[in-house]
Amino acid sequence: MMATLDELGIETVRDAIHKLNNCLNTISMQSEVAKVFVDQGAVDEAQDALDVVRRECQIATLLSRFLSEHTVAR
Amino acid sequence: MARVLLVDDDDGFCSATKTLLGADGHEVTSAGSIVEAIATLKAHTFDVMLIDLSLPDGSGLQLITDDRPPAVIITGHPSVETAVRALRGPVVDYLIKPVDRAKLNDVLDSLSEADLQPETASSSVDHIIGDSEAIQSLREQILQFGPLNETVLITGESGTGKELVAKALHRARNPKGKLVAINCGAIAPELIASELFGHEKGAFTGATSNRAGVFETAGDGTVFLDEIGELPAEQQVALLRILENRTVMRVGSAQARPITARVVAATNRALDEMVANGDFREDLFFRLMVFYLTVPPLRERLADIPMLTQHLLESITAEYDTPSEATPDVLEAMNEYDWPGNVRELKHTLLRAAILCKGRTAVDELPADFGRPLLLDSDNDSIKPGMAIRDMERMLIEKTLKHHHGKRKETAAALGVSLKTLYNRLKEYEEAGEAIVV
Numbered sequence: 001m002m003a004t005l006d007e008l009g010i011e012t013v014r015d016a017i018h019k020l021n022n023c024l025n026t027i028s029m030q031s032e033v034a035k036v037f038v039d040q041g042a043v044d045e046a047q048d049a050l051d052v053v054r055r056e057c058q059i060a061t062l063l064s065r066f067l068s069e070h071t072v073a074r
Numbered sequence: 075m076a077r078v079l080l081v082d083d084d085d086g087f088c089s090a091t092k093t094l095l096g097a098d099g100h101e102v103t104s105a106g107s108i109v110e111a112i113a114t115l116k117a118h119t120f121d122v123m124l125i126d127l128s129l130p131d132g133s134g135l136q137l138i139t140d141d142r143p144p145a146v147i148i149t150g151h152p153s154v155e156t157a158v159r160a161l162r163g164p165v166v167d168y169l170i171k172p173v174d175r176a177k178l179n180d181v182l183d184s185l186s187e188a189d190l191q192p193e194t195a196s197s198s199v200d201h202i203i204g205d206s207e208a209i210q211s212l213r214e215q216i217l218q219f220g221p222l223n224e225t226v227l228i229t230g231e232s233g234t235g236k237e238l239v240a241k242a243l244h245r246a247r248n249p250k251g252k253l254v255a256i257n258c259g260a261i262a263p264e265l266i267a268s269e270l271f272g273h274e275k276g277a278f279t280g281a282t283s284n285r286a287g288v289f290e291t292a293g294d295g296t297v298f299l300d301e302i303g304e305l306p307a308e309q310q311v312a313l314l315r316i317l318e319n320r321t322v323m324r325v326g327s328a329q330a331r332p333i334t335a336r337v338v339a340a341t342n343r344a345l346d347e348m349v350a351n352g353d354f355r356e357d358l359f360f361r362l363m364v365f366y367l368t369v370p371p372l373r374e375r376l377a378d379i380p381m382l383t384q385h386l387l388e389s390i391t392a393e394y395d396t397p398s399e400a401t402p403d404v405l406e407a408m409n410e411y412d413w414p415g416n417v418r419e420l421k422h423t424l425l426r427a428a429i430l431c432k433g434r435t436a437v438d439e440l441p442a443d444f445g446r447p448l449l450l451d452s453d454n455d456s457i458k459p460g461m462a463i464r465d466m467e468r469m470l471i472e473k474t475l476k477h478h479h480g481k482r483k484e485t486a487a488a489l490g491v492s493l494k495t496l497y498n499r500l501k502e503y504e505e506a507g508e509a510i511v512v
Contacts, residue, residue: 021150021171022084022086022150024172025087025150025171025172026086026087026090026172027172028172029086029087029090029091029094029172029173030086030090032090032094032175033090033093033094036093036094036097037093040097040493040494040497041493041494041497041498041501042482042483042493042494042497043497044481044482044483045482045483045493052086
């Protein structure tokens with residue numbers, strides 16, 4: 001189940017940008033982690049890391065939509 | 075390998091960074107706040123700190139002082155580059171989130187020897203936990219023998235921590251040097267000469283290039299020869315020659331190369347009896363025995379169990395988010411056991427107990443198989459005399475995997491093997507048509 005903006009504590013554009021930044025960091029680093037686990041043959045752990053990536057991507061999409069809407073509104 | 079203190083309140087970032095640095099051989103401890111970082115710095119020695127600028131209780135810059143390890147600043151704001159560069163104090167570099175793995179390794183690799191935290195003689199024994207008389211005496215002996223260049227023989231039962239003692243001896247003499255460990259019992263006899271002494275290209279089939287052995291690789295550091303009692307007779311002669319002459323000759327070469335590494339050997343076997351039976355060379359035995367240390371079995375230092383338990387549970391908690399304390403009843407039960415597998419058995423018992431107690435406030439019960447390390451089932455139907463070791467290993471893996479509900483990381487940790495080893499075994503069973511289904 002995907003988190004909502006309320007659950008993420010996003011109220012302002014500033015909150016959204018901060019959270020988006022964290023999401024992108026996590027996506028980047030967990031992708032590296034997945035690569036390490038794949039190299040080690042640790043399939044389950046690689047899958048866990050990719051699940052985190054997928055979840056963060058969904059959040060990033062939600063946030064970017066929020067940011068677009070606010071930019072248009074302005 | 076660098077000992078890294080990572081200070082960041084973002085759990086996701088800490089977890090990812092620990093995995094990435096761990097995969098590259100670094101030892102990482104994390105702290106989520108300035109207060110936690112200061113406490114960790116007091117308890118352990120680090121080579122470098124990776125510090126996030128904004129922490130819940132203040133700025134990460136507060137942690138940077140001349141008497142602390144050099145710092146690498148991590149920031150999510152590229153605009154602070156100039157400010158970070160202008161900082162006074164031992165700031166080695168700065169990194170922008172998301173941290174690139176290659177860049178992270180470059181920064182750690184670039185730490186010069188001068189940057190690394192000098193290790194005092196007394197801090198070399200910090201990792202040896204316990205306050206019993208036996209351990210205090212062992213620590214004193216390590217501090218006496220450690221700085222010397224002489225060979226040291228470490229004896230002790232399996233699981234007592236002989237490798238930890240070897241590391242302490244290494245750190246007491248030359249912590250910046252390399253510690254090269256080799257298990258004499260784990261290498262095929264036909265390869266051991268090449269591993270120990272190196273070889274020249276063409277010395278034997280498969281020797282496609284020149285290769286240095288452990289003595290050359292260690293440089294001015296330490297060569298740790300584990301399970302020295304398993305060294306084949308012909309290599310015993312060669313090792314004796316190396317210790318006497320302080321030179322090594324690669325297989326296929328007549329050139330004697332000088333060595334400066336110190337040799338530390340360890341065994342859980344009674345070498346004197348092996349000498350009496352003609353299984354170990356007497357001259358090598360006496361050459362190794364210049365100084366010797368005996369690591370006491372856990373049953374002779376039961377007073378250390380609370381301290382060891384606390385230390386082990388803290389490291390288990392850091393990885394699995396399990397309870398970090400044991401109840402008095404659990405400690406009492408552990409105190410009444412004789413621990414034939416020593417600290418290794420204690421560690422695995424606590425890991426199993428902590429995983430089983432996950433979600434509770436303390437480790438309040440021990441695993442059902444506690445006290446019967448070789449019996450996996452209460453009905454004792456698991457191990458039978460004459461059973462093939464391969465079958466026993468498969469059974470052990472299957473039961474442990476089931477116990478951990480198929481979670482391979484936890485299973486590998488409980489078995490004391492790497493995740494890769496566990497996956498390799500599972501693959502072997504699958505290919506042999508004996509796949510383990512959980």
